[in-house]
Amino acid sequence: MNETAQQPVIGSVLRASTVGFVCGTRSQEIIHPSFGAFVRTRHGQSADFDVIGVIYAISIDDDPLVRQLIMANNLPHAAARDQRENRMVPVEISVLNVGFIQDNVIYHNLPPRPPLSLDQVCLCDQHTVVHFTRQLDFLRLILNTGDVPTEQLLAAALLQAASARPRNERYAFLVDAGRRLAGMLSHDLPRLQHLLQLIRPA
Amino acid sequence: MLEFEKVVPQVERMGRALAAQNVTLNERMDDAWEFFKSLSDLDAIHARIQLARQRDAGFRGAAPLNEPINRAYPLPATPARATIIAADGSQIYPNTHVAALYYLTNVGIFVYHHGSDALPEQVTEPRLFYTDQYLRDKQGQLINNTAVNARRTVAELQMLARESWERRHIDYPLLALSDGPLLFWVGKDVPDGRQLENEYLGAMVHLHDTHAAMQRDLAQMASLIGYVDRPTSAFVVSLIHLMRLEDDEVRRSMLDTNLELEGVIDRPFMFKLLQPGERSALFVQQSPQNKRYHDKGASYEIVFFYLNVGSAQDYHLARVEMPMWVARQPEMIDVAHALVYDQCQVMWRYPYALTRADELAVVRAHERTQLNELIEIELRRNEQRVEHSEKLESKAVRHGRKRYAHRFGR
Numbered sequence: 001m002n003e004t005a006q007q008p009v010i011g012s013v014l015r016a017s018t019v020g021f022v023c024g025t026r027s028q029e030i031i032h033p034s035f036g037a038f039v040r041t042r043h044g045q046s047a048d049f050d051v052i053g054v055i056y057a058i059s060i061d062d063d064p065l066v067r068q069l070i071m072a073n074n075l076p077h078a079a080a081r082d083q084r085e086n087r088m089v090p091v092e093i094s095v096l097n098v099g100f101i102q103d104n105v106i107y108h109n110l111p112p113r114p115p116l117s118l119d120q121v122c123l124c125d126q127h128t129v130v131h132f133t134r135q136l137d138f139l140r141l142i143l144n145t146g147d148v149p150t151e152q153l154l155a156a157a158l159l160q161a162a163s164a165r166p167r168n169e170r171y172a173f174l175v176d177a178g179r180r181l182a183g184m185l186s187h188d189l190p191r192l193q194h195l196l197q198l199i200r201p202a
Numbered sequence: 203m204l205e206f207e208k209v210v211p212q213v214e215r216m217g218r219a220l221a222a223q224n225v226t227l228n229e230r231m232d233d234a235w236e237f238f239k240s241l242s243d244l245d246a247i248h249a250r251i252q253l254a255r256q257r258d259a260g261f262r263g264a265a266p267l268n269e270p271i272n273r274a275y276p277l278p279a280t281p282a283r284a285t286i287i288a289a290d291g292s293q294i295y296p297n298t299h300v301a302a303l304y305y306l307t308n309v310g311i312f313v314y315h316h317g318s319d320a321l322p323e324q325v326t327e328p329r330l331f332y333t334d335q336y337l338r339d340k341q342g343q344l345i346n347n348t349a350v351n352a353r354r355t356v357a358e359l360q361m362l363a364r365e366s367w368e369r370r371h372i373d374y375p376l377l378a379l380s381d382g383p384l385l386f387w388v389g390k391d392v393p394d395g396r397q398l399e400n401e402y403l404g405a406m407v408h409l410h411d412t413h414a415a416m417q418r419d420l421a422q423m424a425s426l427i428g429y430v431d432r433p434t435s436a437f438v439v440s441l442i443h444l445m446r447l448e449d450d451e452v453r454r455s456m457l458d459t460n461l462e463l464e465g466v467i468d469r470p471f472m473f474k475l476l477q478p479g480e481r482s483a484l485f486v487q488q489s490p491q492n493k494r495y496h497d498k499g500a501s502y503e504i505v506f507f508y509l510n511v512g513s514a515q516d517y518h519l520a521r522v523e524m525p526m527w528v529a530r531q532p533e534m535i536d537v538a539h540a541l542v543y544d545q546c547q548v549m550w551r552y553p554y555a556l557t558r559a560d561e562l563a564v565v566r567a568h569e570r571t572q573l574n575e576l577i578e579i580e581l582r583r584n585e586q587r588v589e590h591s592e593k594l595e596s597k598a599v600r601h602g603r604k605r606y607a608h609r610f611g612r
Contacts, residue, residue: 065557072550078315079548082322082558 007122008032010039011093016114019145020053020097023121024090027083033058033093036156038124038132040101041115049102051111052124052132053095054157056148060091095121096145096153098138101128108137126164133161133173136180143184151191154181155198162201171201223465230462234442235474241272241445250445251488253452260454263440264485267505267529271438275507277479278536280544283317285372288379288555289362290563291354294570295347296337301578301588303344304332307354309361310562313369314555316541322555326562327361339393349392356386356402363408366424370415375537376424378409379545381556384428384504384523387491403495406502410527425534427542428523429553433508435521436460437487438468468508473517476510481522481539483507484529496526505529509539511546518551 010033011025021041025033033039033055041051066083069075083089100111115121124132132138142154158177162170178196185192241247247266254261269275294306306328313323331337339345359380366378386402388395406426413424443460444452460466472482484507486492496503503526512518522542528534545553565573578588 065561068550068557069548072548074547076548077319078322079554081319082314085321086324087561 007125009042009120009122011091011121013041013115013117013119013121014090014092015117018097018110018112018114020056021051021095021115021121023093023095025093026085027060027089027091032123034156034160036153036160038129038157038160039093039095039121040124040128042120042122049100049111051097051115052099052101052106052128053097054138054142054153055093056096056153057094058091059094061089063089093121096142096148098141099132106132108132108135108141110141129161129164133158133164136177139177139180140184151195151198154195158199174199174201227466231466231470234439234446234463234466235471237446238438238442238471239272241442242270244268244270247271247441247445250452251441253449254444254457257453259452259457261440261444261457261488262437263444263488264437264506265441265488267484267486269483271441271483271485272475274476274480274482275539277481277543278540280540281317281375281537283315283374284537284541285369285374285376286314286316286379286541286545286555287362287365287369287376288312288314288381288553288559289358289365290381290556290559291358292560292563292565293350293354294565294573295350296344298344300574301581302332303337304330304577305337305345305350306330306565306573307350307357308563308565309354309358310559310564311361311365312555312558312562313365314545314558316544317374322558324558324562325361325365327357329357345393346391348389352386352388352392352395352398356398356405359386359402359405360408362426363405363412366409366412367415370412370424371419373420373422375422375541376412376416377538377541378412378424378426379542379553379556379559380426380428381560382428383430383521384426384525385487385489385491385495387494403498403502406525407499410501410525413527423531423534423537425528425538426525427528427538428504429542429556430521430523431552433469433519433521434467436463436467437485437506438471438482438508439463439466441485469519472508472510472519476508476517476519478510478512478514478517479543481507481509484535501525501527507535507539509542511543511551516551518546520546 011023014022014024016022035055035058037055039053039055041053065087066089069079069083097110099106099108101107138157139154142148142157143150158174162173165173178199181195182192185195244266251261251265289309289311291307291309293308294304296303296305308326308328311325311327313325315322337345362378362380366376369376386399388398392398409424409426416422416424439460440457443463444457447456476482484505486503486505492504504523505526505528506521506523509520509522510517511520520542522538524538528538542553545555548554549557581588
């Protein structure tokens, strides 16, 4: 689980709590992060754990200058590059905490402390994703979170976790996840049905 | 706190008064417009201005350079490639209520490679002034904000000249864009005002040197432009007023105001004259300040034209100023005209490069706060006592400043 150095850095922590955090990046650097992807913070020397989270929103802030450029409707490529590469317009990536790694041990609980401002955030490598999703306790954490698109997020996270596995293990993983969800959502059949539809193996 | 119930009736009265004033002005303007359209004899205009000069009548209007004034000049072809360098500045004024006395100027330079996909360049130069040499005048009094503004203006043009000079080897026309009028003069309340004026003119000479070097080495040109957005000047109106007088009326008492045209500005005339993209004739503003520029060297007298940078649905006027070395070369006028208009189309009525230079230069309130905190930390590190004024402390409390107010996910 030390391969994070090779994984692309997607941003730095802007603000955080034990429930989640928001990291910022420049707009031309949003090639890698995607909705439902697993990320981990790369802590500074003072912290003794990495937070594991799932991306639940990617947003680009409103900007008066961009509005004016849109109104003018005559944007040369150089000006577009200037906006994306020179200007300090951050893209905000919102992350829900689903666990943490301490001394190479994975915990499926909220972290004891939030990551710190400016901690780097990178995508989890496949090994970490597989390792983290061997247990599906994080599903309940996501299900119980308000203010996030729960079903879409669960489905995206599970599909990403499936695709991190060898092709012959993906079906079994998704079926197992479906069973766990059925247990958790037995009181809400329409929601369960929608979720199962979303993660149905191809 | 503003009590709107007390202000609203005043706003209503203001609206009625301005509307009535505009009706009267519009009637006077219609007559003046008809007269302006008939002003086609450049020799007669120059003769009348010469008469005003001979009689020391204090004419402060526009003098046509060499083009008929009652016609519009169409938008020329935009050059395929060009380097546009824009400069703007901002400042933090000296404040006796913070821990240490200082002022700061911050100049932003934005370089746009027109006709290319190359990433624009950006340069900023913040300068902190904290010694008495800069903060106090010869009598030991703290300098005022006007002095800071004057020094910032000089720094802007110097940096614009420096960055232009560094790009003199680029084999495309170069356009140096400054925000605001090019004529610079200071009052007696600015310490070393004459020296500042000389430094400003020195920067203009530096830009002229860039032009000379580019002409010599590459057969290219470097122009300097001062861009004035939504001008409220009445230079052309003053000229109309002068031309409507009889010869024996050309005297100071008649030119102190524009009489029945007083309060009318050039903008509505130019909107009648200019379609989007078109410019007016070239004019030289008649003023003692511009005469001083002329006396320093014929190449430095400031010339201007008006330009409609808007669209068919929404006219927008700018005054584009340039030194005589630019104005006397038609191809340089064309390049400036086309590039300024093109820049305004990127940004919807204002040059993109200037917008970005302004953005680079501006010091925001939170940055000013951070700088003050940095200074306090440094003072403490050097075992200096840090005191704030009661006024500042109480302001912070009254305005409810929140420094760390944020929460996860907003």
